[in-house]
Amino acid sequence: MKVNENYLKLEKNYLFIRIAEKIKAFQAEHPEKKIIRMGIGDVTQPLAPVVVEAMKKAADELAVKETFRGYEDSGAGYDFLRNAVSGYYKSFGADVPACDIRINDGAKSDCGNLVDIFDDSNIILITDPAYPVYVDSNLMNGRRIVYADSDETNGFCAMPSPDGYLLEDQKVYPDIIYLCSPNNPTGAVYTREQLSEWIAYAKAHNAVILFDAAYEAFIKDSSLPRSIYQLEGSKEVAIEMCSLSKTAGFTGVRCGYTVIPSELKTTASDGTEVSLAQLWNRREGSKFNGVSYPVQRAAEAVFTPEGQKQVRESILYYQKNAELIAGTLSELNIPFTGGINSPYIWFKCPFALDSWSFFDKMLHEIAVVGTPGAGFGKNGVNWFRLTAFGDNQETEEAMQRLRSMIK
Amino acid sequence: MKVNENYLKLEKNYLFIRIAEKIKAFQAEHPEKKIIRMGIGDVTQPLAPVVVEAMKKAADELAVKETFRGYEDSGAGYDFLRNAVSGYYKSFGADVPACDIRINDGAKSDCGNLVDIFDDSNIILITDPAYPVYVDSNLMNGRRIVYADSDETNGFCAMPSPDGYLLEDQKVYPDIIYLCSPNNPTGAVYTREQLSEWIAYAKAHNAVILFDAAYEAFIKDSSLPRSIYQLEGSKEVAIEMCSLSKTAGFTGVRCGYTVIPSELKTTASDGTEVSLAQLWNRREGSKFNGVSYPVQRAAEAVFTPEGQKQVRESILYYQKNAELIAGTLSELNIPFTGGINSPYIWFKCPFALDSWSFFDKMLHEIAVVGTPGAGFGKNGVNWFRLTAFGDNQETEEAMQRLRSMIK
Structure with missing residues (x-):
């Protein structure tokens, strides 16, 4: 081999x-x-006490034949959790329906695996500095990467280049754009205006934005966007990945979620319209069997008022x-x-x-x-x-x- | 894009x-x-009562600062569980060191993701009938597949063809061979002699065997192999995937394990020796963050005498x-x-x-x-x-x- x-x-x-x-x-x-x-x-x-109690209660359910649960039907997450995440989005002004949300075992898995649904010829844009997983998961597929500088001159918030990016002496425009806000490692946060500029740029160049919102819960300033879906036009161009790791201390419990809006579509080479969410569901249907039931119950508890x-x-x-x-x-x-x-x-x-x-x-x-x-x-x-x-x-x-x- | x-x-x-x-x-x-x-x-x-108790105890540990656990260092599984799996292998005569075992969230994920470490030009052999995930996860990468017939004439235990397989009118030999025993869907089980024949075939053609042992716990006849590692020479050619789904009712809890022996190596195009386990660790290091701690404790309990x-x-x-x-x-x-x-x-x-x-x-x-x-x-x-x-x-x-x- x-x-x-x-x-x-x-x-x-x-x-x-x-x-x-x-x-x-x-x-x-x-x-x-x-x-x-x-x-x-x-x-x-x-962990928060209600989270621990929810996990233990779910474990007890699995100990009894009448309440035992095996495979989750779709593997996309139980409705109780997808609805809870949808409600959480609503609480800060993002309209994300439960059916557009898939529950996962943490943002890293989806962040790494999502690239599978894209062709290897796509040009990737990554801000520099960045979380190394963005770079590695694309190099693993042999993809070409251009970098957008985040530095002191722009407050570590790289903005799109209208003139494109240099790649092997050619001027190119990216097909897939990674953005992380609040940023790891810089802590910089995009404003609504800045993110809107990226959305317009993606739209103009038929690119998709992979938006990593893992640190959204740390945003105190309510004028700053916690989700890219707080911004108009985002659903046609952006996938958002988020996680309970930092929001609720789930680094060892493992639960996150990815949103692919039903509005996010592209055209295949034969002219047919393709839904990215459907491709991703097909990928996950073959390579993922859903998140542990007690973990999903623990995650659900995060989104209760208590x-x-x-x-x-x-x-x-x-x-x-x-x-x-x-x-x-x-x-x-x-x-x-x-x-x-x-x-x-x-x-x-x-x-x-x-x-x-x-x-x-x-x-x-x-x-x-x-x-x-x-x-x-x-x-x-x-x-x-x-x-x-x-x-x-x-x-x-x-x-x-x-x-x-x-x- | x-x-x-x-x-x-x-x-x-x-x-x-x-x-x-x-x-x-x-x-x-x-x-x-x-x-x-x-x-x-x-x-x-x-679930077994000891499994539920172990999960609840682990949840309680996460409720207290002194015993809280976040990210697992390697993401390959805690030593307590890798050692337990190694001991389980020993109990039926397979020598699998803990360091060759990676814990995962069920066999389906690894079965699907493992293909990432192989080049897309490899020719895949799948028995027919088979678990559809083998086929789909390779077609997703555009790979070519040959089929080995499992039918009434061979008791639904397809054996290797010394003359190779027909692919687009060419005679080819497979690079990656999927075997599942006890088989899903046929329930047929390979004998030691039959598996040894596949091992020899893989060795002769520089192929790797992906051995799906998800139903091993159902083997009653002790003369039948429960792991491919019970057979001589297997470590140089075989990866084994197993799961607690059927062994311990973990279909909703999600935990399994994959073994890539350190002996399993190949040669890159520049002549350097490559360890498949190292490639897989690199892949998982970028795209996976380990299994939920309470789930790992629950899995550990499966392997205790009780x-x-x-x-x-x-x-x-x-x-x-x-x-x-x-x-x-x-x-x-x-x-x-x-x-x-x-x-x-x-x-x-x-x-x-x-x-x-x-x-x-x-x-x-x-x-x-x-x-x-x-x-x-x-x-x-x-x-x-x-x-x-x-x-x-x-x-x-x-x-x-x-x-x-x-x-």
Whole structure:
């Protein structure tokens, strides 16, 4: 057999391995130092009580023949959860019918698998810096990628280029556009006007937008869009991926959802109209069997009034960390984005250091760990990511240490 | 954007939709008739008590900050579960180290996604009849498929053709070989000698075997292999997919595992050696974030001594159904396979009917539903599948009705 040799061209996932190695070496040398980790985007607060109760109740149902459930008919998610997600969208002004929503085991799976329904000849646009999964999942299919720069000049909100993008000395327009807002890693958030510009651009060039809304729950400013479907014309051009990982601490429970509006259609080479949702349902029908029933019940509980109250407490807890980090950076006159409507804070490395040198300096001088921006693309080489998902006290301690290092 | 037009060439999933429509029409006409459903391969017995307790205990852990778990580091499954699966393999004589096992959300996902690590030029061999997912997940990538006939002449155990297979008037040898034993839909089980022949064939032609062992727990005859790794030389050529769906009633809980031995390697076009497990880890690292923690704890409980005792009870319950069906078919002199070491029973349609006509006859005359063999391939057009996953009493009643129809 022959393997898919696109895989052999991928860069190895060195980023977090290299970080882990550096931490290990430092700790071995300095066993007395207490390292504070603000690098990985994992949550630390426990699940909301109503979520745990819902999961346990569902487990009990499966213990009894009369209430036992096997395969979920469609694999797209139970109606109770799809309706709950639809209601959640409505609560912040997005009209997303339950039938356009598919429940999944987290945004990463769908984000990776969605590319299957598109032809490999499509040109992909990814902002730089970006979540590495966008890049890798397309390189695995041998696709060509153009990058839109997110940098200090545009507040890390890359905007579409009316003149197209250079690819192998040719001017091209992208077919598939990845946008993430609030952004990982930069924490920058697109305004309504900016997103509308992308929607118009996609429409003009017959492109589809894959919109990653995983951090929407952190948006405090109600003038900023939490879903691309809050904007007119989006349903004809955009797929949205979202997750309960950060909204409700589901990184270990695994549940998310993807929206493909029924309005999103294209034309096949023989002239027939093709619904992207139908293609995706066909893909998932053959390669996915739905999300665990107790997990779906747990997710449903997130969207109840009590669930929303409880998960907001954790979000507020993390937002307090984010404010603390943002406040400290302001005080130290370090340029940054994020931290206000986002759990990520992205700052320019002090002392004109590159991101790996700054990583080493932070680790060795103050035993604080973050993520070097270089791991997310070329526009990150002098930038650094901190996350707000840690413990309040540890975050405070880390900011004290940072102050002592900078001042 | 352009869609992947291979999807447009797929046959629509008519089988179960058509069955559902026929049932609905019949029930509307005859609301007084009690239909017995033996068509879909879903389980009906509740989860084992230790499994439910383990899931609830894990949910409770996630409710407390000190025991909360977020992302699983590797996404390949927690060591506690990989070790448990490795121990399970050992219990029936297969040496599968934990590091070669990846935990997933059910065999269907991996079965569908595994094809990603192979080049699209590979030639696929699928037995006919077969589980439709094998066919569809390859057609989605535009791959060419050859079929090996499983029919009455070989007891529905297709064996490799030394002369290769005809494809577009060319003689070819397959690169990727799908085998399923105990088989869905036929219930036929390969012997050690037969599987060894396939292993030798794969080795001779540099092919890889994708071995679907989802029904292994139903094998009673200890001389039959439950894993391909019970056979010498298999680790250099075979990937095995297995699931807790039928072993422990996890169709709604979603957990399975895939084994890619470290010995399974091939050579890339530049001459470098490539480990298939490493490619698969790379794929999953970008497109999968691991299985829900409470689900993994539930799965772990299946492999404890108490768990094994409890899940065996359900299996025995289904085996009783299988025996009953097999016994009835023997008594009626209807040729069949399966039912002894398998939860599926595959029989030749009486009255020389094709499978859809027999479906209609069963539905209309005795209100029993099964699956027409035509849905699984051309060798199924005169055959019919019944499953043993129903209620004991209903299965008995269905067999009484069948007797009355045939005699």
